[in-house]
Amino acid sequence: MTVAQVKQRSLLGLKELDGEEIAAILDRAAYWEAQPEKVQAAKPGKFVANMFFENSTRTRFSFEVAEKRLGTEVLNFSAAVSSVQKGESIYDTVRTLESMGIDAGVIRLKPIGVLADVASRIRVPLINAGDGNNEHPTQALLDLYTMRKQFGALKGLRVAIVGDILHSRVARSNLWGLTKLGVRVVFCAPDNMRAPDLDAPYVTIDEALRADVIMMLRVQLERHESGMISSAEEYRAQYGLTAERAARIGAHAIIMHPAPVNRNVEIDDELVEHPQSRIFAQMANGVPIRMAVVERALS
CATH class of the missing domain: 3.40.50.1370 (Aspartate/ornithine carbamoyltransferase)
Structure with missing residues (x-):
């Protein structure tokens, strides 16, 4: 995947999206809400990692339900029980999961500015699930x-x-x-x-x-x-x-x-x-x- 493709598919914030892109996401959500079957298996065989370096039960469960309804394979990662507690950097953790073959990552973290830096160095799309006081798209x-x-x-x-x-x-x-x-x-x-x-x-x-x-x-x-x-x-x-x-x-x-x-x-x-x-x-x-x-x- 090219750098441009990764950037296009990532969602780091709404500040960088235009109104048409936002409306397209809302329209697609309406499509998914209207589906009678809970699990659609639209993306089978795709691996998505939920990387939560900051606690959030509701947001993580919401993403997990969404991912499972799309038929993806879900990996849940919590910093509280990970090697990040032992000093491994956030970048190293994301890079490790990328090396294992994930297709996309959902990430939530406290430090401001880290997400943009990590996203610029990773070749899989990242979705911002809340970063510091910056954005929660x-x-x-x-x-x-x-x-x-x-x-x-x-x-x-x-x-x-x-x-x-x-x-x-x-x-x-x-x-x-x-x-x-x-x-x-x-x-x-x-x-x-x-x-x-x-x-x-x-x-x-x-x-x-x-x-x-x-x-x-x-x-x-x-x-x-x-x-x-x-x-x-x-x-x-x-x-x-x-x-x-x-x-x-x-x-x-x-x-x-x-x-x-x-x-x-x-x-x-x-x-x-x-x-x-x-x-x-x-x-x-x-x-x-x-x-x-x-x-x-x-x-």
Whole structure:
């Protein structure tokens, strides 16, 4: 496979994709969702390695279900029980699996910048399952897919993303993906959780509630220790989607969250499965999206 082919089939982020490519992935996901048989065996004999150097139960299981539905052979690799703990580099691990003959790799890691470096030196397509505070492209794609299913079209929608924008790879991927499809994105965040590198206006929580989509981000409660948030109760009072605030959103609007949810912090417990919530629908939509992305990597 040429370097150009590897790059074309990889998915490192939405920042580098154009609107047509994003729409094509959403269309292919719709095709896979419509299939009556769970296992299609579209890619038999292909080996895909899930390389998780950072924990994530939901994302890994979602990829694994998607890969098995495509009929691929799945290798699961967890850094917690690997030689990476003994000092082997991430590059060496990926290179080792490449040498064993994998056809594509799904990779999740904490350090920023490592993924792009590894991808430039590896000759199999890589799919970003979350890297540092940089991007989480398949999460954004399943978010876009969820919105498109709800509203029919994305262009002209207004999406408010609320929470810790500064540390959020979900906010970044969503901003870049949504903007390319004609969506107006606004942020709402405490002053010390704003990202100066991202080009979107900040609004108050009351203004955010007027959006078509209110997307709440997970708050890292360990940021208490650094003093970034004073308390979970204080965060909920100022920026949480409380039942009182949810009563003010439009009848057509939907509530989203990348999960896992800190119930009664960024969103009240009773709203997680509210009629306007799409949180579990997002999780379901992750499977056809990841089928489309894995298929693209193997095509």
